[in-house]
Amino acid sequence: MSAAGAWAVVPAAGRGARFGGEVPKQYLELDGQPLLFHAIDALLSHPGVTGVVVALAAGDERWPGWSTRMGKPVLRCTGGSERAHSVLAALETLSGEGVDDDILVLVHDAARPNLDTRDIGTLLEAAASSGDGAILAAPVRDTLKRAGAGDRIASTEPREHLWRALTPQAFRLGALAQALRQAEASGLAVTDEAMAMEHVGAHPRLVEGREDNIKVTTPADLALAAHLLTRRKGAGSTTEYP
Ligand SMILES: Nc1ccn([C@@H]2O[C@H](COP(=O)(O)OP(=O)(O)OP(=O)(O)O)[C@@H](O)[C@H]2O)c(=O)n1
Numbered sequence: 001m002s003a004a005g006a007w008a009v010v011p012a013a014g015r016g017a018r019f020g021g022e023v024p025k026q027y028l029e030l031d032g033q034p035l036l037f038h039a040i041d042a043l044l045s046h047p048g049v050t051g052v053v054v055a056l057a058a059g060d061e062r063w064p065g066w067s068t069r070m071g072k073p074v075l076r077c078t079g080g081s082e083r084a085h086s087v088l089a090a091l092e093t094l095s096g097e098g099v100d101d102d103i104l105v106l107v108h109d110a111a112r113p114n115l116d117t118r119d120i121g122t123l124l125e126a127a128a129s130s131g132d133g134a135i136l137a138a139p140v141r142d143t144l145k146r147a148g149a150g151d152r153i154a155s156t157e158p159r160e161h162l163w164r165a166l167t168p169q170a171f172r173l174g175a176l177a178q179a180l181r182q183a184e185a186s187g188l189a190v191t192d193e194a195m196a197m198e199h200v201g202a203h204p205r206l207v208e209g210r211e212d213n214i215k216v217t218t219p220a221d222l223a224l225a226a227h228l229l230t231r232r233k234g235a236g237s238t239t240e241y242p
């Protein structure tokens with residue numbers, strides 16, 4: 001299989017326990033289609049993305065069975081019990097298809113439907129020159145409180161140098177797969193790809209991403225995502241970033 005551009009990886013095998021309800025949140029509809037399809041379309045719409053591999057829950061009957069979308073290949077695999085296992089399964093699927101270890105992969109949550117194509121471009125450029133990969137992230141802007149006993153504040157924590165990790169996160173296929181395997185072997189529960197890379201001594205770049213690239217975790221997030229998507233589609237993004 002051709003490995004010229006970057007490949008997108010979409011972990012979509014979660015249950016959405018914090019969201020609740022019967023339908024896993026990646027299949028909840030926003031503006032007429034599931035969150036998962038918004039995530040896939042955003043990724044495939046970038047010319048630097050060759051195709052996508054989607055990690056689905058075992059027995060997922062909602063997946064439409066696409067093998068192409070927007071004229072690009074769509075692969076699927078079965079995810080695991082943790083997000084990191086789902087990502088590793090997707091990477092192994094790509095390797096099994098002959099995709100080179102040096103290719104960049106963009107790992108993006110199915111639950112982030114509002115990804116702007118400009119952020120994909122900025123991230124790809126940063127990752128290509130980084131050596132250790134790169135992630136979209138947003139600086140922490142609020143005052144941070146550490147909780148003490150009960151509902152009492154114990155202290156105020158410095159926010160300088162603190163960022164919230166977003167997705168996509170971009171790394172070389174081989175390096176990320178090896179880092180995820182090592183994290184698993186060490187019993188380290190990694191919540192994003194960068195954490196696995198950090199564990200093996202890498203220092204991925206932080207790339208400031210648009211803050212409207214929110215993850216749908218709770219029902220309130222879905223309402224906000226609907227508002228943001230409508231606003232972006234209706235008027236174009238009015239928010240400019242450096
Ligand atoms: N075993 C898992 C767990 C999560 N994910 C995916 O990872 C992304 C981000 O995870 P999160 O928001 O934590 O999703 P869930 O695990 O579904 O949510 P919760 O933790 O509330 O159950 C989602 O696209 C989710 O489908 C996955 O592919 N495989």
Ligand SMILES: C[C@](O)(CO)[C@H](O)COP(=O)(O)O
Pocket residue numbers: 083109164165166167191192193215217
């Ligand atoms: C990868 C991630 O989206 C970065 O913010 C996030 O860590 C995944 O979900 P979770 O809420 O940490 O389970």
